[in-house]
Amino acid sequence: AQSVTQPDIHITVSEGASLELRCNYSYGATPYLFWYVQSPGQGLQLLLKYFSGDTLVQGIKGFEAEFKRSQSSFNLRKPSVHWSDAAEYFCAVGSPYSSASKIIFGSGTRLSIRP
Amino acid sequence: GAVVSQHPSRVICKSGTSVKIECRSLDFQATTMFWYRQFPKKSLMLMATSNEGSKATYEQGVEKDKFLINHASLTLSTLTVTSAHPEDSSFYICSARDRDRWFFGPGTRLTVL
Numbered sequence: 728a729q730s731v732t733q734p735d736i737h738i739t740v741s742e743g744a745s746l747e748l749r750c751n752y753s754y755g756a757t758p759y760l761f762w763y764v765q766s767p768g769q770g771l772q773l774l775l776k777y778f779s780g781d782t783l784v785q786g787i788k789g790f791e792a793e794f795k796r797s798q799s800s801f802n803l804r805k806p807s808v809h810w811s812d813a814a815e816y817f818c819a820v821g822s823p824y825s826s827a828s829k830i831i832f833g834s835g836t837r838l839s840i841r842p
Numbered sequence: 843g844a845v846v847s848q849h850p851s852r853v854i855c856k857s858g859t860s861v862k863i864e865c866r867s868l869d870f871q872a873t874t875m876f877w878y879r880q881f882p883k884k885s886l887m888l889m890a891t892s893n894e895g896s897k898a899t900y901e902q903g904v905e906k907d908k909f910l911i912n913h914a915s916l917t918l919s920t921l922t923v924t925s926a927h928p929e930d931s932s933f934y935i936c937s938a939r940d941r942d943r944w945f946f947g948p949g950t951r952l953t954v955l
Contacts, residue, residue, distance in 0.1 A: 770948040
């Protein structure tokens with residue numbers, strides 16, 4: 728069964744500093760991989776996704792993520808965070824081999840920005 | 843782009859009543875929709891996969907008689923919380939798949955008094 732782990736519950740970084748949010752997945756092959764962001768009281772917004780091809784994926788808002796098969800990881804990065812990046816971030820996996828292709832979410836990482 | 847809507851956005855009901863939440867794909871047809879539940883400051887937990895014209899597939903631990911799912915058309919799936927109790931209070935989010943893209947609704951906040 729597919730699963731995804733986000734080991735960091737809460738991270739605080741200073742505005743302008745770099746950011747890396749960790750994500751590890753468990754799946755028998757290469758799954759579909761996603762990063763979503765959810766601001767308080769808001770819906771989910773897709774930051775980026777990986778299906779195949781180039782392992783470094785560029786997303787919106789200056790985010791990128793790198794798929795590393797050997798580490799079963801898909802960490803999210805941003806070189807310089809802005810106060811507006813404070814939100815909850817979810818890594819998610821989906822199965823490319825199922826017609827239903829449900830998406831399973833990690834537990835989330837709450838990002839706080841220090842002025 | 844494609845949009846998924848949910849109605850209502852917020853509902854308050856008394857314990858013991860049933861509540862229906864609608865999920866619509868507005869500009870595409872979705873043979874598969876998904877229902878999630880999110881507790882405050884927690885992650886989205888998949889409840890069930892809704893299949894157009896057939897029975898829903900429920901995740902382990904989700905009571906199918908409690909959470910009735912109907913996917914009668916390619917653009918509409920409904921989740922009915924039957925005999926709601928305070929512990930059913932939560933944020934319910936639906937998702938619809940269009941080929942290799944998944945779209946999420948804005949969510950429905952259910953409060954059971």
